[in-house]
Amino acid sequence: MPEISPNNGPGSPQSPGRGPFEPLQNEVRSIRTTLGLFFDNPEEVFKSIYQDVLALPPEERFTNSVKVFREAIREEVGSLEAAEALSDLDESDSHRMNRRLISLSEELIEALLQEVWTTRDARPAVATAAGLTAIRVGLQYLEEHPDVPDEDRKQIISTLLALMARIFNLADLEPDEVEVDEILQDFGYAVYYIEDATEEGPDFPNPDEAAPDEVRDELYKLGAIIAYHNLNISVGRGAELAGMSRFEFEELLEESDIEPRYGPESTEELYGDGVGLIDE
Amino acid sequence: MSDVSRFVLDTNVISSLIAVDWLDGVECWLPEREVHASRRVWEEIQVRWDLAEPEWLELQSVDLDGVQDDFPGSISPQDWSCIVLAESEAKACVVTNDTGMHTVADRRETPWMWGTAFVLSTFKQCGITKPELSAGTEEYADDLGLNEEIVAEIRAAEK
Numbered sequence: 001m002p003e004i005s006p007n008n009g010p011g012s013p014q015s016p017g018r019g020p021f022e023p024l025q026n027e028v029r030s031i032r033t034t035l036g037l038f039f040d041n042p043e044e045v046f047k048s049i050y051q052d053v054l055a056l057p058p059e060e061r062f063t064n065s066v067k068v069f070r071e072a073i074r075e076e077v078g079s080l081e082a083a084e085a086l087s088d089l090d091e092s093d094s095h096r097m098n099r100r101l102i103s104l105s106e107e108l109i110e111a112l113l114q115e116v117w118t119t120r121d122a123r124p125a126v127a128t129a130a131g132l133t134a135i136r137v138g139l140q141y142l143e144e145h146p147d148v149p150d151e152d153r154k155q156i157i158s159t160l161l162a163l164m165a166r167i168f169n170l171a172d173l174e175p176d177e178v179e180v181d182e183i184l185q186d187f188g189y190a191v192y193y194i195e196d197a198t199e200e201g202p203d204f205p206n207p208d209e210a211a212p213d214e215v216r217d218e219l220y221k222l223g224a225i226i227a228y229h230n231l232n233i234s235v236g237r238g239a240e241l242a243g244m245s246r247f248e249f250e251e252l253l254e255e256s257d258i259e260p261r262y263g264p265e266s267t268e269e270l271y272g273d274g275v276g277l278i279d280e
Numbered sequence: 281m282s283d284v285s286r287f288v289l290d291t292n293v294i295s296s297l298i299a300v301d302w303l304d305g306v307e308c309w310l311p312e313r314e315v316h317a318s319r320r321v322w323e324e325i326q327v328r329w330d331l332a333e334p335e336w337l338e339l340q341s342v343d344l345d346g347v348q349d350d351f352p353g354s355i356s357p358q359d360w361s362c363i364v365l366a367e368s369e370a371k372a373c374v375v376t377n378d379t380g381m382h383t384v385a386d387r388r389e390t391p392w393m394w395g396t397a398f399v400l401s402t403f404k405q406c407g408i409t410k411p412e413l414s415a416g417t418e419e420y421a422d423d424l425g426l427n428e429e430i431v432a433e434i435r436a437a438e439k
Binding site: 001002003004115116117118119120122232233234235236237239240245246247259260261262263264265266267269270271273274275276277278279 | 284291292295324327328344345346347348349350351352353354355356357358359360373377378379380381382383384385391392393394396397400401404405424425426427429430433
């Protein structure tokens with residue numbers, strides 16, 4: 001049974017041999033094995049694409065990776081027509097792929113959030129969940145808005161590809177090779193660019209203009225909200241993940257239209273739960 | 281059930297009592313019963329409230345090293361300090377409004393009590409007067425997001 005380990009709090013080192021993104025790395029390795037069914041030499045294909053994507057400066061990477069992806073596929077299959085057949089899917093194929101990606105992102109988010117139960121410093125996991133939630137929101141937006149302007153569509157898909165490139169690259173790294181700040185910065189870009197494409201104005205700070213610490217802290221807050229919304233953790237635990245006092249976290253929940261799970265909600269609960277009333 | 285000899289208050293409960301000026305009423309439980317909080321909890325309180333610790337409130341340091349649970353990340357170290365404090369004494373119960381805390385307490389068979397049940401018990405124990413209860417109910421309910429059913433129950437409370 002795990003120890004509560006209060007001293008293994010935020011800022012403390014990870015367990016030896018275990019990186020902060022290990023749950024994500026394991027999930028991605030599993031996905032890559034599955035995708036291997038569709039390509040003769042998937043490792044080379046993936047590596048070539050994600051290295052090209054990661055070589056782009058962030059602003060281009062999160063807005064124009066689609067172009068790199070198409071060119072890479074064209075090189076892979078040998079002709080423009082075949083590449084277009086692969087990348088320009090008809091509407092039903094596109095919907096099916098979208099729904100599969102939404103489902104996949106939800107599975108990843110759920111897997112990442114499980115870290116919260118057992119790992120004291122689960123902030124990298126919840127920050128990753130925040131980045132993937134942005135992707136899920138973007139894909140859902142495409143599903144619900146078939147007439148989305150081309151530029152926004154391109155930005156959402158490019159953000160998905162940029163993040164996939166970062167995540168796929170992550171799966172090749174050993175724990176001591178993982179640049180946590182660089183990865184968190186990319187999750188910050190993902191949140192920013194998805195908000196930019198799907199909302200009137202992004203709330204999340206632009207990582208090009210904000211300090212890396214600010215981007216990281218905002219991701220932790222977003223991840224903590226997602227964790228609190230999805231798991232029956234205490235308000236105090238949510239605050240710990242967000243790196244805030246519990247009073248600040250209560251305000252953050254209110255701003256996010258999430259009710260803290262305080263009770264009771266009925267007189268039955270008031271008198272029947274726990275030890276009840278003490279009336280002498 | 282009245283065989284509770286020690287209340288262990290969590291941060292949210294203490295803060296909600298301070299907000300409506302009901303905290304001093306808790307002293308009515310002494311000397312028959314004790315009221316405790318952990319130092320971790322009191323440090324959290326001081327983030328929001330500039331307040332000296334009441335003399336009747338027993339503050340205790342809690343060592344969490346070696347404490348085990350299948351889901352240690354369900355609650356914060358401050359929350360754990362309440363659970364462990366309650367488990368260290370027979371007939372002690374954690375007073376908390378947080379359902380995440382209740383889940384942990386139930387799993388570990390640690391007695392717990394709603395903060396609002398504690399308020400009504402304190403009222404019936406004459407720690408809070410009817411005018412004080414009436415004056416503070418709205419703010420107390422707002423602070424915790426209590427619904428109309430519970431607010432009506434607090435307003436209707438009689439000794």
